[in-house]
Amino acid sequence: MAEENIIYVGKKPTMNYVLAIVTQFNNNVEQITIKARGKAISKAVDIAEITRRKFLQEIKYDSISLDTEVLHGERGDSNVSSIEIKLKR
Amino acid sequence: MAEENIIYVGKKPTMNYVLAIVTQFNNNVEQITIKARGKAISKAVDIAEITRRKFLQEIKYDSISLDTEVLHGERGDSNVSSIEIKLKR
Numbered sequence A, B: 001m002a003e004e005n006i007i008y009v010g011k012k013p014t015m016n017y018v019l020a021i022v023t024q025f026n027n028n029v030e031q032i033t034i035k036a037r038g039k040a041i042s043k044a045v046d047i048a049e050i051t052r053r054k055f056l057q058e059i060k061y062d063s064i065s066l067d068t069e070v071l072h073g074e075r076g077d078s079n080v081s082s083i084e085i086k087l088k089r
Helices: A014-026 A040-055 B014-026 B040-055
Strands: A006-008 A031-037 A060-073 A076-088 B006-008 B031-037 B060-073 B076-088
Touching (some): A014 A040, A031 A040, A040 A060, A040 A076, A040 B040, A060 B040, A076 B040, B014 B040
Parallel strands (some): A006 A031, B006 B031
Antiparallel strands (some): A060 A076, B031 B076, B060 B076
């Protein structure tokens, strides 16, 4: 399956992302990746845990990885941590 | 090794935790677990990434796991997400 299903976590409410993920799994998607940076990392973990515990108990963590990304801003470069959570049916 | 080396991430500055971890690894500890809940999860990821990238490049992620903990409060129970990051030499 070459299809990429990536959810980028931003400023929307947690449940918006949860429902987007639940909808995709209900449409027979096999794997979804949740990506977040900086302070949104905590929200990404909430989204993954709520999806698994309240909605789709059969979904498992395929992998969880941490990384650092370099942001190029007006005041120079800055580092921001990131997380990638792969959910799999 | 039965010894448990656990760092609980709270309200202190990120670098306090980083330096505590670096000090322990320099004292020949083989493995350290970083634990955080709720909004401190983002800080835990920062701590792990800064430790690995700026100070101890030889340290690897042994495992990263997500969970949900139940907090018993005056207004009833509430759920909070948690992360456990195991670092290994």
